[in-house]
Amino acid sequence: MIPEPTATSRTSGQNKNSRNEANSTGAVNHSEDELGNENRQKAVRRRKRAQGGSENVKRKSAKAGCSSARRAGGSRSKKKHVEAVTLFEVVTMGKSAMQAVIDDWIEAYVRDRDSALLDLIGFFIQCCGCKGVVTAEMCQSKEDGDVMNKMVEELDEDAGLQYKRFLAFPWILTVTWPMDTDSVEYPLTQSGPYGRWFHSEFCDFVSVLVNQCQHSVIFDSYLMNTLISLLTELSNSYVRAFRHTCTLAAVKLLSSLLGVALSLSVGIENSQKLSEVQKRKTTRQKNTPQLEKIQKKLKELQEKRTEIESMVDIIFKGVFLKRYRDVLPEIRSICMEGLGLWMKLHSSVFLNDSYLKYMGWMMYDKIPDVRLKCVLSLQGLYGDPLLLPKLDLFNSRFKDRMISMTLDKDSEVALQTMKLLVLISKTSDDVLTPDDYKQLLQFVYSSQRPLAATAGELFFSRLLNTVASTSDTQAENNEEEEAHKQQTFTRLKALLQFHQESELHKHVVYLVDSLWDCGGALLKDWSTLTSILLQDSPDLTQAQQAVLVEILVASVRQASEGPVLAGRSGAKKVMSAREKKFQIDDCNKLTEHLIVVLPKLLTKFSGSSDIIASLMKIPQYFIVDIPEAKNTQVVSCLLEEMEAVLDLHSGPAVLEAAARTYLSLCVEETTWCSVTRAARDSLVQRWVDQLTSLLQDSGDGFSADEEKTGEVLVTLKKLGAFHNCHDLSQWKLFELLSPLLSVESSQGGAPPQVLQEVLQCLSYSTLWSLNTSSETLTSREKAVAQRLQLRLFCERSHSCLSHSDNNVRQQAFLGVCDVLTAHSYQLHVWDPTSFGPLLYTPSPKLQRALLTFVCAHAFAGRDCESQSRVSESSEVERLDDLHRRRNLLAAFCKLIVHGVLEMSVAAEVFMYYMKYYNDFGDIIKETMCRTRQMDKIESARTLVLSLQQLFMHLKKEQESGGQAHPGVQTFTSIKELARRFALTFGDLVKFRECVVVIHRNGIEFVFQEFNQTPETPTPPYLSYLTILSEFSSKLLKPDKKTVFSYLQKHTAEHIIDHREECWQPLIYYRASLLAAAEVDDAGSYVSSDRKLHLPNRSPFSKQKLDGNKSPCVSTPLDRVGKVHRPSLCPSHQKTTDLDSVFIPLEPPAKRLNAEDSALREEPDDDTVEVEL
Secondary structure: OOOOOOHHHHOHHHHHOHHHHHHHOEEEEOOHHHHHHHHHHHHHHHOOOOOOOOOOOOOOOOOOHHHHEEOOOHHHHHOOOOOEEOHHHHHHHOHHHHHHHHHHHHHHHHHOHHHHHHHHHHHHHHHOOOOOEEEEEEOOOOOOHHHHHOOOEEEEOOOOEEEEEEEEOOEEEEEEEEHHHHHOOOHHHOOOHHHHHHHHHHHHHHHHHHHHHOOOHHHOOOHHHHHHHHHHHHHOOOOHHHHHHHHHHHHHHHHHHHHHHHHHHHHHHHHHHHHHHHHHOOOOOOOHHHHHHHHHHHHHHHHHHHHHHHHHHHHHHHHHHHHOOOOOHHHHHHHHHHHHHHHHHOHHHHOOHHHHHHHHHHOOOOOHHHHHHHHHHHHHHHOOHHHHHHHHHHHHHHHHHHHHHHHOOOHHHHHHHHHHHHHHHHHOOOOOOHHHHHHHHHHHHOOEHHHHHHHHHHHHHHHHHHHHHHHHHHHOOOOHHHHHHHHHHHHHHHHHHHHHHOOOOOOHHHHHHHHHHHHHHHHOOHHHHHHHHHOOOOOOOHHHHHHHHHHHHHHHHHHHHOOOOOOOEOOOOOOOHHHHHHHHHHHHHHHHHHHHHHHHHHHHOOOOHHHHHHHOOHHHHOOOOOHHHHOHHHHHHHHHHHHHHHHHOOOHHHHHHHHHHHHHHOOOOOOOHHHHHHHHHHHHHHHHHHHHHHHHHOOOOOOOOHHHHHHHHHHHHHHHHHHHHOOOHHHOHHHHHHHHHOOOHHHOOOOHHHHHHHHHHHHHHHHHHHHOHHHHOOOHHHHHHHHHHHHHHHHHHHHHOOOOOHHHHHHHHHHHHHHHHHHHHHHHHOOOOOOOOOOOOOOHHHHHHHHHHHHHHOOOOOOHHHHHOOOHHHHHHHHHHHHHHHHHHHHHHHHHHOOOOOHHHHHHHHOOOOOOHHHHHHHHHHHHHHHHHHOHHHHHHHHHHHHHHHHHHHHHHHHHOOOOOOOOOOHHHHHHHHHHHHHOOOOOOOOHHHHHHHHHHHHHHHHOOOOOOOOOOOOOOOOHHHHHHHHHHHOOHHHHHHHHHHHHHHHOOOOOOOOOHHHHHHHHHHHHHHOOOOOHHHHHHHOOOOOOOOOOOOOOOHHHHHHOOOOOOOOOOOOEEEEEOOOOOHHHHOOOOOHHHOOOOOOOOOOOHHHHHHHHOOOOOOEEEEEO
C-alpha cells in the first residue's frame, strides 16, 4: 500500500529537487516475504487457498481510518482487539462486510482524505496483481506543462523494470514493476473458481463504494476526479493486467454512477411534483418557505445529476471509446456488456444511434465471446417494448448481420442470435420479411438441437399459431371436439406444406424433434392424427398422407425414446424423474390407442409400400404394462394384418421393419409373447415349405423358369430378413440352401440374384449357430458338425469370390469375413471349463483370396484427385461406391484385429494410408492402433514391411525401364508415408522398443547379403535409409547411440567414400542419428523424385561443392530450386519421362561434375527450373 505523504512532500520546492522528492514521497516495495506472510494469514482467517498472484500487503499501522479498516459484522465490531485489514482483503470478506468497511473508509476520508484516497489508489493497483513499488507526489495544477511532460510509460531493460508515471490529480503516481508482469497471471485471469469469484467480488466492491458514497463524498469534486483519472490512465497502459482490471473497474463505476443518476432523476421528479402542488395552492394555503425549500432541493438534485452525467461522459470518452476495440477480447467483452447495460438503465441518453453503432460494429468481431455479449445485450433491449421505437435505424442497418449470425461457427452465438430473432418476431411484425423467415425456418433441420428447437419455436409461433388463429373464428358454432380436430388439421396442413416446400431436408424425424418442445401437444395428439388418416379427406394427397404417417411414427419414437437422434448433438442425455414419468405416461397413451387403430391403418394403406414400412415400425415402441396388452384378441388382429401385408410386399424396408417388430413383440416379458411366437413360426414354416417345394420342382440344377425364380427370390428375401433378427436354426436352412452354391451358373446353377440371397441366408445361419454355441454344443459330435458347417460355408464362399457377378463376389467376401470374425470372438470369450467349439483356421488359399479381393475392390476406385472432378449428377453414386468400399475394407481389417489373419497381412493395407487418406484414413489408423495394442513389436515390423514393399515396387518399376505405372507410389510419397507412420508414435518411452526395431530392421534390409565389388560399390537399397531417417526423431538419445553403433557394425566392412554422391543417403541417415546441424548436402540428392541428366560425369571434389552450394540444397524434399545451366551446352538440361519416380539405380559417382562446373560459371540471365 501507499503510505500517506508528509507535509513537506506537498511543497513545490521539493517537487523540483529530485533528492528531497525521493525522501518525501511514499514508497512501498511488495517483497516476496511479505506476500507469503500475508497469504498465510489470509489462509488462516478465511480457510481458503492463498493466491500467489495477489500482493496483499499487511499494514503495520491501523491509523488513518480506511488504511487500517476494521472487520465488519455484528459482535465482531464490539471486540476489544480488532484485526486490521487492507482494502484488498475486504474483497475476500463478502458483501456485508464490504459495506461496513467502506463506511469506515468514508469516515476516514472525511477526516483525512489524502491518506484515505491513497489507500484506495493502492487497492486498485493491488487488484491488478502489481508486485512493484508505487510512489506518490503532490501536484499543484493540472495545466502545469512540466508535469504533463513527465507522464511516461517506459521500460529499463538493464534493470529489468517497467515504469509508468501518470497524473491522478492531485497526485503524480509512479508505478515500478518487473518486466515479466505481462506474462504472469493476475487475479482476473486466474483459472478455476478463484478467478470467477474475484471478478464478482471486485465488481461488487466498486458498486458498494459508489452506493455508500452517493449521499456524501461523491460530489466533493475530489474523490471522483482522482478515481476517474487513475482508472483512465491505467486503462490506457500497454500492460495487460492494468488495462484489463481498470477497464472493468471503470465500466462498473459508470454503471453504478448511472444508478445514482436514476435515483437522482426519481428525486427530481418527486420534487417537481411537490413544487407543482405548492404552486397550485391559493395564496392563503401556499407555504412560501416550504416552496423555497423544495425549489432549493430541486436545484441541488439537478446540479448533482449534471455532475454525475459529466462523470459518465468523461469515463465513456476516456475509457470506453479507447478500449471497445482493444486487442484483448476480454476487454472488448466487458465494454459490450457494459454498453448494453447502460442502454437499458439510461435509455434516454445511451439508447440512440450514436451508441448503438458500437454494438452493431462489434457483432463482426472475430472472437465469439464478444459477439455473444453483443447478442445478449440486444436481447435485453428488444425484450422491453418501450425501447423498440428507438431501434428502428439499428434494425435497418444490422438486420442482415443478425440473420447471418445464425450461421456462426460458435454454437452458443448462433443459438442466442436465433433467440434474439424469435424475440424480434414476437415484438415487431414488420422487421423480418417473408424471405427472412424462409431462411430462418430452415434451421429446424440444424445438427445442433438447441438451435433447431429455437427455430422450431419460431416456426410454431409464426406459422402454426397464425394459421390456427384464423380457423378459430370459423369453428365457433361447431362442437368443441370437432373444433379441436379442425384446428389440428389446419396446423398439420401448414406443417405438411412447409415440409414439402423445404428443399434442404427430407427427414421428418428431425422436424418433429425441433417442434417437440414447443408443439408437443400437437404432435402427441395421436387420436386426431389417426382419425385424419383413416378418413377419406380430399384435402390430403397421397404424398401428404405419406408424410403425415412419417410424422405419426416420428412422434411415437420421440415420445418413447427421447430426443436422441443420429447426427444431432446438444440433446439432454439424462432425464429427470419428472421427465421419465411423462415419458412413461406418453408410452401408455400411444400403446392404448395405436394397438387398436394400427390394424385399420395397415388395411387402408396396404397398397403403399412406403407407408406400410413406416407403420410397421410403430409396434416396436409399445409397452406391455397396459390393460389392452392382456387382450390377446387385439394382438392377434394386429398380427393377422401384418401377415397379410407381408404377403403383398417384399421390399427390404418393409421386411426389415416387420422382422424388427416381430422381434420386439416376441420378448419373453411381454404378455403376448406366446401369441406372437406362434404367428411368427407359422409364417416362417409357410415360407420354408414354399421354398422347399420350389427347389424340388427345379431338380438337381436350378432350372426354374422366370416366374418360379421370382418366387424363390422373394421367399429368400423374406427368410433372409427374418433370419437376420431371429434364430431360424430349427428349420435347417443351411442344409436346404447350401447345395445351390455347388453348381456354377454356367452349368445350370442359380442366377446371381438368387446366389446373393442364398449367401446371405447361409451367413446368417452360420452366425446364429456360432452365437448359440453355449446352448447347442453339448457333445464333441456337435462341435465337429459346427466346424464342418463353418468349413463348408467358407469353401463355398471362396468359390464365389471368382464369380462373374460383382454383387455375388462382395456378398461372399462379407459373409466369410463376418463368420470368421464371429468364430474368433467366440473362441476368445468361451469359458474354458465347459465344452467349447473347435478351432477352424482358414486355408492359405482363402487368406490370399481375401487379400487379393480387398486390394482389387477397395483400393482400385477413384483416387482423391479424380473424385474432386466428379460431376454433381454422379455424387450420389460416388458416395454409395465409397460406402461399399469402406465396408469391404472394414470387414477385412476386423480379420486382422481379431487374429484371424497374420498381422503381416496388414502391410498391404497400411501402404495405402496416405494415398487413400480421405477415404479410408480413419479405418487404417484404427487398425494400426488395435494391432499395436495386440503386439506393438509385430505392429512396428508390419509398418516397416509396408514401406519396404512400396520401395521395392518402385525399384522394380525403375529397373524395368518402361512407362511409370500409375499404381506405383513415388519416392516422396513413400517418405511422407514414413513420416506419418512416425507421428503415430506419440509416447517415446512407451514405444521406445518399437522405434529401435524399425531402425534395426531397416539397417538389415539395406545391408543384408551385400558384398562390395567394383561393379556394385553401394547396396542396391541404400536410398531406403532416407526413408528410415523419418523415424530418427522418435529415438531417445541413448537409443540413437545404440542404433548408430549398430549401423557402424554393418558398414565397418565396406569402403565408404563420403565425397561420392552415391553414399549421400548413408551420410544423411547418420546425420539424423547424430542430430547434426548441417545435413544440407545429404538431402540435396536423395530427396528427388526427378532425375537430372547432366553430361561429362566425372568424380568431383567435396571442397568445390562446399564452396559452390546450390541455393536449394537446404530446402525440403519436394521443393523447387534453380540451377544455372552452362552457356556452352544448354541442351543438356532435358529430362526423361521417368523422372517423377526416379531412384538411383546405380552409383552415379560422376553426376555432379557438370553441375559443379555450372555453379562455378558466371551466372547468366537464362535459368531453368529443376524439381529436387
